[in-house]
Amino acid sequence: MPKYAPIHKRVKRHVIGREHHFFVAAPPALAGLIDRELRQLLVAENELQRRPGGFGFRGRLTDAYRINLQSRLSNRVLMQVSSFKATSFRRLAQKLSELPWELYLYGESALKIRVSTHKCRLYHSSAIAERAQEQVRRQLAQFGLAPVEERHFDQVQHLFIRGVNDRFSVSVDSSGDHLYKRGIKTHGGRAPLRENLAAAVLQLAGYDRQRPLLDPMCGSGTFSLEAALMAANIPPGWFRRFAFMEWPSFVDRRWQHLRKQHEAVMRKTGKAAILAFDIDGAACEALKQTLRRHHVADWITVDRKDFFDFSPGEWTGSKGVVVLNPPYGRRFTTAADQSGLDSIFKQLTRFYKGWRLALVSPRKSLNRKLPFEVKIYPIAHGGLAAAVAIGEIT
Ligand SMILES: C[S@@+](CC[C@H](N)C(=O)[O-])C[C@H]1O[C@@H](n2cnc3c(N)ncnc32)[C@H](O)[C@@H]1O
Numbered sequence: 001m002p003k004y005a006p007i008h009k010r011v012k013r014h015v016i017g018r019e020h021h022f023f024v025a026a027p028p029a030l031a032g033l034i035d036r037e038l039r040q041l042l043v044a045e046n047e048l049q050r051r052p053g054g055f056g057f058r059g060r061l062t063d064a065y066r067i068n069l070q071s072r073l074s075n076r077v078l079m080q081v082s083s084f085k086a087t088s089f090r091r092l093a094q095k096l097s098e099l100p101w102e103l104y105l106y107g108e109s110a111l112k113i114r115v116s117t118h119k120c121r122l123y124h125s126s127a128i129a130e131r132a133q134e135q136v137r138r139q140l141a142q143f144g145l146a147p148v149e150e151r152h153f154d155q156v157q158h159l160f161i162r163g164v165n166d167r168f169s170v171s172v173d174s175s176g177d178h179l180y181k182r183g184i185k186t187h188g189g190r191a192p193l194r195e196n197l198a199a200a201v202l203q204l205a206g207y208d209r210q211r212p213l214l215d216p217m218c219g220s221g222t223f224s225l226e227a228a229l230m231a232a233n234i235p236p237g238w239f240r241r242f243a244f245m246e247w248p249s250f251v252d253r254r255w256q257h258l259r260k261q262h263e264a265v266m267r268k269t270g271k272a273a274i275l276a277f278d279i280d281g282a283a284c285e286a287l288k289q290t291l292r293r294h295h296v297a298d299w300i301t302v303d304r305k306d307f308f309d310f311s312p313g314e315w316t317g318s319k320g321v322v323v324l325n326p327p328y329g330r331r332f333t334t335a336a337d338q339s340g341l342d343s344i345f346k347q348l349t350r351f352y353k354g355w356r357l358a359l360v361s362p363r364k365s366l367n368r369k370l371p372f373e374v375k376i377y378p379i380a381h382g383g384l385a386a387a388v389a390i391g392e393i394t
Contacts, residue, residue: 007143007248011103015249019058023171024067025075026054029379030200034073041070061249064174065258068244069237072199072226074179078160078171085167087121089131092168096135102248104172107140109157109246117163128161132170155243176243182225183240184294187286189220193325193360195236197379198222202230204377204390205321205358209272212320214355216307218276221287221300223323228299231272233265239294275315277305308343311351319354322393328362345371352393363387 026034031050038048038055046057054075057063064077071077082099086092105111113132115125122128136159158173180194193201202223207213209231215224229236238259244250278284281304291297312322326344341361348357349371357374359366363385366376374391 007102010100011248014100015103015247016061016251019060020064021080022057022059022064022067022174023051023078023080024055024057024071025078026073027075027196027380028053029377030073030196033200033203034071037071037073038067041067061174061244062254062258065242065244065255068175068179068242069258069262070235071179072230072236073196075196076173076175076179078173080169080171082170083167086163087166089122089127092122092128093131093135095168096132096170097139099135099139099170101136101139102143104247104249105136105140105157106153106246106248107137107143108153109155110153111136111157111159113159113161115161115163119165120163120168121166122163128163132159132161153246155241155246157243157246172243172247174242174244174247176241179237181240182229182236182238184225185220185222185290186293187220187290189283189286190280190327191325192220193222193381195222195226197381198226198323199230199236200379201323201358201360201388201390202227202321204388205323205356207321207356211356212273212275212312212316212318214312214315214320214322215274215276216278216305216310216322217324217326218278218287218302219280219283219325221276221283221290221302223325224274224276224287224300224302225290227274228272228296231274232267232299233262234267235262238262272299273316273318273320274300275303276300277303277307277310279304279306308347312355313351319356321356321358322348322352323358325360328365341365348393355393357389357391357393359389360386361389 024038042048042057042063046059046063049056064079067077081104084095086095111133113129115128117123117125155176160171160173162169180196182195207227213227218224276287284302284304288302291299326340360381363378366387366389372391372394374389377388379386379388
């Protein structure tokens with residue numbers, strides 16, 4: 001189709017109607033779980049492949065929509081728009097100027113460019129980003145502006161340029177905000193876990209949506225909110241927007257169709273038993289407000305309590321899953337951290353026999369004999385070498 005054909009026709013043919021190469025960026029520590037998750041969301045024809053830093057697959061835009069909406073564990077989904085070799089800025093600018101940017105982005109969108117290079121003659125990231133910004137802007141300006149009265153542009157569009165051995169791949173980011181952002185919480189709390197990490201910990205602990213879930217140092221409530229989403233069968237991206245919604249290729253009808261498929265199975269599992277508490281009353285209040293704001297106050301029971309004054313028998317007769325992320329400092333091998341953990345284990349062995357435990361803590365603090373058998377999974381949390389201990393309390 002010639003370049004001067006109406007843009008919507010070119011978008012339909014070249015972007016909507018074609019398969020693309022996508023890349024799902026994933027935290028390395030969760031790669032095994034994400035592999036399983038993506039295989040459930042994709043089909044064999046998508047040819048999922050493990051790559052450094054994530055997974056590649058071939059598919060349609062709707063496959064990318066689905067992963068954005070449903071992946072509890074991934075970081076973001078990128079759509080590759082070009083791949084070429086360049087050893088000079090002239091060549092880089094030329095290749096970037098040849099791309100039909102008007103099929104991927106609107107001129108009104110704010111654009112950020114992220115560059116990484118490895119063993120490339122062009123290694124100056126900000127100079128590469130500057131050239132790319134210039135070329136994309138110039139190209140989009142030729143095509144005028146989008147019909148703004150119909151659209152609002154609240155997403156920053158990200159372009160990812162990655163060079164390895166002088167070969168550059170250029171991708172547009174379909175997610176926008178990092179996927180761990182569910183669009184639910186507006187409060188931060190102290191050292192909150194990322195939602196995708198919390199979801200992975202719940203999966204590792206065997207949280208099955210039926211058993212009671214106890215979150216006794218809940219902070220901002222990340223574990224409880226993730227468990228509530230799982231229990232109600234609500235996709236993690238249900239409450240947020242994505243960058244692809246502000247692409248020329250976005251067809252709201254298709255997106256609404258995907259959402260409708262979920263609506264049919266949402267909240268069918270019945271009310272889950274989830275209790276979140278914290279010694280910090282303000283943290284509990286912030287979590288309650290969040291739940292009220294989304295009209296889901298019945299999802300989670302929230303209370304101000306001290307973990308050391310509570311036994312789970314007061315709440316439920318069943319054996320459930322207890323998730324703990326006790327506070328710790330940067331100098332996490334201090335005696336105080338250690339003795340804090342000792343008293344937590346004492347409380348657990350006294351009152352929680354038969355419960356499943358998931359405990360997030362500095363890796364070093366778990367490197368010792370614990371009163372019952374646990375499996376240790378290394379994770380990265382807030383720049384620290386952390387780990388999660390999973391086991392049955394005996
Ligand atoms: C690292 S933060 C938990 C962060 C949480 N996972 C989140 O994602 O927001 C630790 C929390 O433990 C709470 N805490 C400390 N001692 C406690 C106790 N004895 N009983 C209950 N909560 C306690 C703190 O108030 C703090 O909110």
